[in-house]
Amino acid sequence: xxxxxxxxxxxxxxxxxxxxxxxxxxxxxxxxxxxxxxxxxxxxxxxxxxxxxxxxxxxxxxxxxxxxxxxxxxxxxxxxxxxxxxxxxxxxxxxxxxxxxxxxxxxxxxxxxxxxxxxxxxxxxxxxxxxxxxxxxxxxxxxxxxxxxxxxxxxxxxxxxxxxxxxxxxxxxxxxxxxxxxxxxxxxxxxxxxxxxxxxxxxxxxxxxxxxxxxxxxxxxxxxxxxxxxxxxxxxxxxxxx
Numbered sequence: 001x002x003x004x005x006x007x008x009x010x011x012x013x014x015x016x017x018x019x020x021x022x023x024x025x026x027x028x029x030x031x032x033x034x035x036x037x038x039x040x041x042x043x044x045x046x047x048x049x050x051x052x053x054x055x056x057x058x059x060x061x062x063x064x065x066x067x068x069x070x071x072x073x074x075x076x077x078x079x080x081x082x083x084x085x086x087x088x089x090x091x092x093x094x095x096x097x098x099x100x101x102x103x104x105x106x107x108x109x110x111x112x113x114x115x116x117x118x119x120x121x122x123x124x125x126x127x128x129x130x131x132x133x134x135x136x137x138x139x140x141x142x143x144x145x146x147x148x149x150x151x152x153x154x155x156x157x158x159x160x161x162x163x164x165x166x167x168x169x170x171x172x173x174x175x176x177x178x179x180x181x182x183x184x185x186x187x188x189x190x191x192x193x194x195x196x197x198x199x200x201x202x203x204x205x206x207x208x209x210x211x212x213x214x215x216x217x218x219x220x221x222x223x224x225x226x227x228x229x230x231x232x233x234x235x236x237x238x239x240x241x242x
Contacts, residue, residue: 041074048079056088075099077128096130096138100149104163111230112212113164114176117151119231120161132159155180166211171196171204175214176229183232185214186224 048055048065055062066076077099080092103124107115117132125135139161142149150162154177162168168176174194178185190201205227208214214227 037072037074040072041078044069044074045079062091075128077125077130080128093134093138093141096125096134097142099124100135100138100142100161100163104149104161108163109212112208112214113166114160114162114168114213116231117159117161135161169204169207171200172208172213175204175208175227179214179227179229179232184217184226184228186226188224 055065069076069079076095077092080095100120103120104113104115117135120135121130121132136151136159139149139151148163148165151159152162152168152173153159154173158180160176175185175190178189178193182189185205187198187201187205190196190204191198194201196204205214209216209227215230217226217228
């Protein structure tokens with residue numbers, strides 16, 4: 001009869017040391033990967049600068065180069081420098097257009113197809129140093145293609161991108177103005193500040209909930225329901241993670 005060997009589970013300090021070692025190893029490997037990716041990105045930028053003219057003139061060469069960047073997870077926008085006209089300045093705005101379409105498609109169910117330019121710039125384009133002016137210019141290009149993208153403004157300075165064909169009513173625009181200040185709206189808030197009848201307040205808010213423009217919070221400890229602008233929730237999450 002042969003001997004049976006069993007593996008003993010490690011408990012206490014021994015198990016803690018093992019978990020700590022695995023965590024430190026993972027952190028080291030992640031840092032090494034990030035460093036390698038950063039180095040490779042710098043090499044790609046240098047390559048793009050050295051072969052700038054060829055990339056401008058040879059569409060197939062440029063297409064393969066950008067495809068390689070996407071394959072390894074490098075945002076092509078980080079390779080552009082519109083001040084030096086790296087590649088071609090139109091390529092720069094074209095890449096923003098492509099990314100805008102992808103972003104709006106991905107977050108449409110979260111915000112009903114309406115997102116502020118501030119949120120787009122700070123959350124989705126910040127690493128690529130894309131400005132709000134760059135986004136506006138790219139939206140103009142999309143608008144010329146009749147793609148349904150449009151920028152509108154509230155409170156004289158806040159700009160939003162609408163990527164769905166539905167027009168905002170004047171009442172919905174007023175609610176967004178309130179949300180731009182408070183982060184949320186409620187029936188009482190609209191009734192008191194806009195002097196609307198309660199049925200008008202509720203109807204407008206329900207329409208915006210249906211279209212995904214607002215999120216409803218009914219867990220306020222017995223208080224009235226709050227209707228939140230999704231961009232404010234994103235801001236809160238982003239500030240808590242920084």
